[in-house]
Amino acid sequence: MTLDLNIDVKKLGKVAVLFGGDSAEREVSLMSGAGVLGALRASGVDAHGFDPAERSLLALKDEGFDRAFIALHGRHGEDGTVQGALELLRIPYTGSGVMASAIAMDKITTKRVWVAEGLPTPRWVSLKSQDLQRERVRTVPDELGLPLFVKPPHEGSSMGASKVMGYSDMQDAVQLAARFDTEVLCEEFIDGQELTCAVLGEGDAALALPVIEIRAEQGNYDYQNKYFTDTTQYLIGQLPADQQAQIQALVLKAYRSLGCRGWGRADLMLRKSDGQAFLLEMNTSPGMTSHSLVPKAAAAVGVSYEQLCLWLLAQATLDQKTPLSPLSPATPTT
Secondary structure, eight states, X not given: OOOOOOOOGGXXXXXXXXXXXXXXXXXXXXXXXXXXXXXXXXXXXXXXXXXXXXXXXXXXXXXXXXXXXXXXXXXXXXXXXXXXXXXXXXXXXXXXXXXXXXXXXXXHHHHHXXXXXXXXXXXXEEEOGGGOSHHHHTTHHHHHOSSEEEEOTTXXXXXXXXXXXXXXXXXXHHHHHHTTOSSEXXXXXXXXXXXXXXXXXXXXXXXXXXXXXXXXXXXOOOHHHHHSXXXXXXEESOSOHHHHHHHHHHHHHHXXXXXXXXXXXXXXXXXXXXXXXXXXXXXXXXOOSTTOHHHHHXXXXXXXXXXXXXXXXXXXXXXXXXXXXXXXXXXXXX
């Protein structure tokens, strides 16, 4: 895989690294943003940290920023809202556009797109607020089997997610997920290897990075094990070449089907019984912390953290590539 790393830093202009925000993933975003900001500055970019939870996005225009690196995670950062604001401000930004960001942030809508495209994803049940009564919740394991996963469909970093081993655990798991969301996603458990695969680029030119297998203690790749422990193992290049190629091809289809661009990372399960891969979700603003997976995959193909940040920044763009025409004055009628 090759990336054009010959980037003229001066042409990137004044850059805002958006991080922090007001989502449940604020802590992770602060870590991602600090890493990106340091890397861009080390590369000679005129980069500045910008926390939308503390300042109005209008300041981006007032202060003459030319582009934005989105290191926000979760709601109001990864869900199309910030992307829409930047479209209106005419400030190019990293990552997917408004629609792709909004779809990918909603795990249930993402699954519906993938099913329509014939792509494999675990079976699921969606529980709306009116479905959270104990009688309905107890029927979900009958539909999906046990164990199963319960999670809020609009959160990342395993926020509010639980693995349910028995009927007696269902109500607590659903109540936890409902603290984060108005809808609850119950998902079939796939017994096998936990994988992730990052993608860089757009459309037919998009490239899949090496597949990473994740081995967490007791198989629990939760918030703590993702960001704050060093016991989780990340195995790169351990899958047979033909199997890795098949997974990469699947991830590219999943990425393109959602209309993603810039970069993204798909999480998958590889079923132990038959080697079938199942798509779980697509992250359109992946973590960039010291424990994050996209930098690890990039390093495996010789792209440093600093080079990755600079390349992503250089891809910043808008959905609406040309300025909107001003409205013509109304023609008076006679």
